Amino acid sequence: MRTVYHVSDADAYHISEGKVRNLLGDETLDMTAAAVLIDHPGSIDAAAKGHRQTTEALVGMGATVKLCSNAFGGAEADEDVFPDGVELVSSGVGELTRLQNEGWVYIRL
Amino acid sequence: MRTVYHVSDADAYHISEGKVRNLLGDETLDMTAAAVLIDHPGSIDAAAKGHRQTTEALVGMGATVKLCSNAFGGAEADEDVFPDGVELVSSGVGELTRLQNEGWVYIRL
Amino acid sequence: MRTVYHVSDADAYHISEGKVRNLLGDETLDMTAAAVLIDHPGSIDAAAKGHRQTTEALVGMGATVKLCSNAFGGAEADEDVFPDGVELVSSGVGELTRLQNEGWVYIRL
Numbered sequence: 001m002r003t004v005y006h007v008s009d010a011d012a013y014h015i016s017e018g019k020v021r022n023l024l025g026d027e028t029l030d031m032t033a034a035a036v037l038i039d040h041p042g043s044i045d046a047a048a049k050g051h052r053q054t055t056e057a058l059v060g061m062g063a064t065v066k067l068c069s070n071a072f073g074g075a076e077a078d079e080d081v082f083p084d085g086v087e088l089v090s091s092g093v094g095e096l097t098r099l100q101n102e103g104w105v106y107i108r109l
Numbered sequence: 110m111r112t113v114y115h116v117s118d119a120d121a122y123h124i125s126e127g128k129v130r131n132l133l134g135d136e137t138l139d140m141t142a143a144a145v146l147i148d149h150p151g152s153i154d155a156a157a158k159g160h161r162q163t164t165e166a167l168v169g170m171g172a173t174v175k176l177c178s179n180a181f182g183g184a185e186a187d188e189d190v191f192p193d194g195v196e197l198v199s200s201g202v203g204e205l206t207r208l209q210n211e212g213w214v215y216i217r218l
Numbered sequence: 219m220r221t222v223y224h225v226s227d228a229d230a231y232h233i234s235e236g237k238v239r240n241l242l243g244d245e246t247l248d249m250t251a252a253a254v255l256i257d258h259p260g261s262i263d264a265a266a267k268g269h270r271q272t273t274e275a276l277v278g279m280g281a282t283v284k285l286c287s288n289a290f291g292g293a294e295a296d297e298d299v300f301p302d303g304v305e306l307v308s309s310g311v312g313e314l315t316r317l318q319n320e321g322w323v324y325i326r327l
Contacts, residue, residue, distance in 0.1 A: 003315045006216065019311050022288050026312035070131050093128050093216055094135035097112045100214040105318040107224065107311055108217040108326040115325065179240050202237050202325055203244035206221045209323040217326040 002033040003105040004066075006096060010046035012109040013038060017054045019109060020063045035099070037066040039092030041074035047086070048077035059085025068092030111142040112214040113175075115205060119155035121218040122147060126163045128218060129172045144208070146175040148201030150183035156195070157186035168194025177201030220251040221323040222284075224314060228264035230327040231256060235272045237327060238281045253317070255284040257310030259292035265304070266295035277303025286310030 003023060007013045016036045024031055036058055038044050044067050047055045058065055065086040072079075072088060079088065089095035100106055112132060116122045125145045133140055145167055147153050153176050156164045167174055174195040181188075181197060188197065198204035209215050221241060225231045234254045242249055254276055256262050262285050265273045276283055283304040290297075290306060297306065307313035318324050 001315050001319055003311065005311075018288075022286075022309040023311045023315065026309040028308040029312050029315060031315070068131075070127075090137040091131040091135040093112065093114075093132045094138050096216050097110050097132065097138060097140070097214045101110055105315045106215060106324060107314050177240075179236075199246045200240040200244040202221065202223075202241045203247050205325050206219050206241065206247060206249070206323045210219055215324060 001029055001031050001105065002099075002103065003031070003107060004035040004037055004096065004099050006106065006108045007036055007038050007043060008040040010043050010051060013043050013046055014051050014054055016109055017057045020058055020061055024061055033104075034061075034063040035066055035104075036063060037068070037089070037092055037095060039068035039071050041071050044071055044075040045077050048081050055086065056083060059083055066092075066095055068095070110138055110140050110214065111208075111212065112140070112216060113144040113146055113205065113208050115215065115217045116145055116147050116152060117149040119152050119160060122152050122155055123160050123163055125218055126166045129167055129170055133170055142213075143170075143172040144175055145172060146177070146198070146201055146204060148177040148180050150180050153180055153184040154186050157190050164195065165192060168192055175201075175204055177204070219247055219249050219323065220317075220321065221249070221325060222253040222255055222314065222317050224324065224326045225254055225256050225261060226258040228261050228269060231261050231264055232269050232272055234327055235275045238276055238279055242279055251322075252279075252281040253284055253322075254281060255286070255307070255310055255313060257286035257289045259289050262289055262293040263295050266293075266299050273304065274301060277301055284310075284313055286313070
């Protein structure tokens with residue numbers, strides 16, 4: 001099973017860390033992938049700085065952090081400040097559409 | 110691919126315009142339909158008046174704006190003030206259930 | 219058709235009652251199950267006390283109220299204060315993943 005969390009504010013991003021931990025730690029499930037998609041400029045900056053620890057924790061658990069390219073254009077952070085496991089996607093809503101079409105589960109945080 | 114946005118406040122409705130533009134403009138996807146479903150009376154009124162421009166823009170891009178009949182009962186706007194491309198649905202949650210059963214992707218704004 | 223509502227605050231929980239009523243009362247649909255999943259400690263306590271009436275109404279309509287075990291650990295309510303129709307699930311996000319994989323529709327309140 002594969003699940004993507006949709007995040008549009010810094011608080012939700014911070015919460016996503018525990019939600020990924022709970023998901024990957026749920027022994028009743030067979031999870032093969034988890035992702036957190038951010039589609040808001042301020043939250044992308046939070047992922048780079050204020051909530052950097054959340055970003056490190058997420059990729060450390062094997063989750064992918066996906067940044068909407070459109071939102072990224074409004075953020076201050078540069079792409080190269082992010083660790084491996086963080087990637088730009090064509091558009092946030094486009095990626096959420098693509099993932100769900102591929103069978104990923106969607107959860108809004 | 111077909112995607113429906115679920116909107117319950119006026120700000121989210123306003124944001125939906127850019128989100129539809131990003132989705133339909135994402136060249137990595139093959140989108141065949143986009144819809145914005147409103148299930149809140151005040152937001153339906155916003156779609157009629159305060160955010161009328163958003164409504165015009167959405168239908169102008171080919172998206173359908175769907176209004177929950179239950180919420181519509183609590184709104185002040187009359188049905189005939191809306192342009193073509195805006196339609197009443199049996200219930201917001203019912204339509205979201207029907208669309209997802211038909212393969213539409215769901216995104217909560 | 220089967221639909222699960224995802225709830226993380228007491229207001230959304232309160233709203234879920236009408237949303238379940240609208241869904242089950244929508245004669246254009248063939249609903250076989252409805253559930254409300256709560257993944258927030260304060261909202262679990264609200265389901266036990268402040269919004270107890272909502273809980274009674276939901277299970278009275280035949281909906282299942284699902285409580286995230288992780289969130290339950292942070293709540294004050296005991297499990298035995300809840301009526302039949304309320305159940306603990308392994309994790310909120312895990313249950314939402316499992317249900318969607320089984321074909322349930324997801325709606326974020």
